[in-house]
Amino acid sequence: MASTMFEKIWKAHQIIARPDCQTLLYVDRHLIHEGSATAFQFLADRGLRVRVPERVFGTPDHYVPTNTRDASQIEDAERRRMVESLSRNAKNASITMFGLDDRRHGIVHVIGPEQGISQPGMLIVCGDSHTSTHGALGALAFGIGATEVSHVLATQTLWQRKPATMRITVEGHLPHAVTAKDVILAIIATIGADGATGHVIEYAGAAICDLSMEGRMTVCNMSIEAGARAGMIAPDKVTCNYLQGRPYSPVGPAWETEVGRWRALRSDPDAKFDREVMLQAGLIEPMVTWGTSPQHASPISGRVPDPAENENSSQRDAMMRALTYMDLRPGTALTDIQVNRVFIGSCTNSRIEDLRSAATVVKGLRVKSNVSAWVVPGSGLVKAQAEVEGLDRVFKEAGFQWREAGCSMCLGTNGELVPTGERCASTSNRNFVGRQGPGARTHLMSPAMAAAAALTGHLTDVRQMIARHS
Amino acid sequence: MERFTRLEAIALPFPLSNIDTDQVVPARFLKKLRRDGFGQYLFNDLRFQSDGSENPEFPLNRPAYRSARIIVAGANFGCGSSREAAVWALHDYGFRAAIAPSFGDIFFNNSLKNGLLPIVLPPAVVLGLLSFLRASPGQRVSVDLPAQLVTLPDGSTCGFEVDAFAKECLVYGLDELEYTLSRLDEIVKFENAYKAKRLDV
């Protein structure tokens, strides 16, 4: 029978299938960060050990400062404890760690692919909802809770109900200056923040195949923002080129065998999906969010929508609350929204291509005087590469802060927050109420768009900026 | 795990859709220890004002709802971050069931593992229940897990789906991990066959 890529991977990992729907799945890779503290505690309370430490990889990203690489400098005792307990737990269990003192350190969803730890066909879990990122390599990757983390540590397996399948096809080619971030924001604006709940999304179509590996990760990363269990893209030449030569990638004859296996993972031509959605790439514009849900996204050429025009009462209420929180009036041109913070970073957009794209916009120009703008690379290696290319100088000369790797202002658990009432153009993935700090207002967009906003001090159509440049 | 069979309790109407787990428990409390409890942080930024005093507008602060143990919410409740602390906060405050037209997938799974029963009811039923509960605060709803039945304040009933394995764990207070460990042989067998085929580890 014809099957989807998801079904092929699911089947290959099935240990026990209970007739009542739950399946025990084998986990190839388990990524952990500071949030695993409670799970290790659960394990210790029961006298259990980490069963297969070779399949577990850890890095501290949520609680680390991005102005120093010295964990002992973390002033807040609770934050320091989070970072230290990860190191201790990993060490005790012989788990591979990419610690703060290691240049391979970074955001867990950046370093998994970067090290070649995440590979096509694998089942990858992490106690973090953006684990969907790794699906860009053709893996089945999803976020789990703390109890599930302890279950995986103790057994290397996980019980799951089989999700439904959904294919999102983006046909045609993206217009100039439209990026992967715009694609995923357009998708979420179309299907809604719960549009894919209970589903695993496979992204397909020419516009998706055109994307680099970094772009594909941006798209898959935000699958969870459409409610999806996971997002994935069939492995192809781009995937193999990306993985070749990475530290954990197979080598020699094993490489050839694996590549053959990876290529066979794609969904069969006549495979059936539970749902199909189509988008035309040519119609996608640079996108920004104006509200407090990722579905509150519009093309930059648009205006803040009027809730009164929404016929659905619950959506209308949500829009009204969002506009109050965001301090915006219906009808305001999106390009008239002033920002005083810019954050380029997070597991959505902190890879080398993201930094290159922002630097191209910034080069030779200055950050607006009232704007505080940060670049937080996704990993130590991304930072090093950017420095080789001179991107750090481009940012610093323009007035950006050039920071160390970590989650930073995406959620601020390390203390790096957007102050109350301030407005931030951010390349992260969530514009929820209070996400970047209590009372902080977030507008999501691509790195190039965030760079443009840093220069002008308001949301800006980067296409006009590029036109002026050339 | 804590057992769940039947529950009759005051229901809190929370008529918003897409309530993300950042609302249920803000990220800055995630560094707290599990054993200290998360109930005090539940809906922190909605429930309390910036000076730490209670926000009188927030429904949970109204006398009629203070002892609510069932929360009734709009679609996609618990979307966003995978933080299990969102479930711990609801649980530790005293909630034992959540009713909504749909839930965030990870939140749904986390709930089942912590004795908080997530119940999906048809959107129209939830809408009706929400307006009823708002019109007459303090009404009770009852949940019968073995029978998979919710009884609404007007006496009408509505069935719900629950995964048989999850139900078994809840009704008998079974522990999933213990069950898995009891089948370790099968895992080892799978692993050996798997390793023979794969070259990664």
Ligand code: SF4
């Ligand atoms: S960058 Fe943001 S979304 Fe990504 S893992 Fe870190 S906190 Fe989560």
